[in-house]
Amino acid sequence: MTTEPDIRRAGRREDLGIATWPNLITLIRLLCLPIFVWLLLGRDDRAYAAWLLGLLGATDWVDGWVARRFGQVSEFGKIFDPTADRLMFIVAIVCIMIDGSAPWWFCVAVLVREISFGATVAVLKLFFGMERFDVTYLGKWATFLLMFTFPGFVMGNSAIGVRDFFEAFAWVAGPIGLALSYYTAIAYVPTIRRSMRGRGREPREPASIDD
Numbered sequence: 522m523t524t525e526p527d528i529r530r531a532g533r534r535e536d537l538g539i540a541t542w543p544n545l546i547t548l549i550r551l552l553c554l555p556i557f558v559w560l561l562l563g564r565d566d567r568a569y570a571a572w573l574l575g576l577l578g579a580t581d582w583v584d585g586w587v588a589r590r591f592g593q594v595s596e597f598g599k600i601f602d603p604t605a606d607r608l609m610f611i612v613a614i615v616c617i618m619i620d621g622s623a624p625w626w627f628c629v630a631v632l633v634r635e636i637s638f639g640a641t642v643a644v645l646k647l648f649f650g651m652e653r654f655d656v657t658y659l660g661k662w663a664t665f666l667l668m669f670t671f672p673g674f675v676m677g678n679s680a681i682g683v684r685d686f687f688e689a690f691a692w693v694a695g696p697i698g699l700a701l702s703y704y705t706a707i708a709y710v711p712t713i714r715r716s717m718r719g720r721g722r723e724p725r726e727p728a729s730i731d732d
Contacts, residue, residue, distance in 0.1 A: 539595070539597050543584040543595075544601055546583055546584040547598070547602050558612070561620050567678055571672040571676035571679065572672070574671060575672035578668030581606060584598075584602055610635060615628075617674065620675070622675045623691075624674075627695060627699065630699055634702050645716075649717065651713065652716040654712050660701075660709075663705055665698075666695070666698030667698040669694060673691030673694065674695070676688075
């Protein structure tokens with residue numbers, strides 16, 4: 522059980538610099554992105570590219586958990602982690618579009634949501650002082666489903682024997698994740714308005730890390 526002194530100590534450690542374990546984990550995950558691009562577009566090895574992309578999706582929570590568990594939350598990490606995750610997601614989708622292993626309409630629909638929503642939040646935070654807000658439960662589910670949908674599409678177009686299973690999974694999970702992602706984007710509008718109204722006030726508690 523977390524006590525008040527623990528919370529205060531965690532709050533005081535928010536001024537940690539760049540060199541923290543969570544930021545190192547995020548950096549390692551980010552450096553795996555060129556390997557994915559090489560596997561998919563350079564070697565035309567869809568199976569290994571899909572496994573790597575799935576691994577990157579499965580480890581999305583690790584850096585945030587380490588930061589909270591060991592009190593290594595930093596202001597740099599709050600920006601670096603979600604930015605790296607979104608960069609990996611967008612680059613991976615573009616590469617999958619080039620490879621042709623996922624439907625174009627689906628890729629475009631996901632990119633439009635990610636880029637438009639991500640850019641809007643970034644601009645409001647950086648230039649208008651919008652307060653940070655937590656990702657909702659449905660938002661986490663949408664991200665989870667989409668993170669495994671794209672490896673499913675890639676694996677479904679590979680030469681492995683169970684490719685039909687992965688393609689079927691992608692077609693089931695993908696539309697659900699896409700619908701949830703657009704629904705949560707609309708549902709975030711009242712939260713964004715409240716966060717904008719709260720700008721300039723005294724900060725209450727350090728906000729949680731974006732997931």
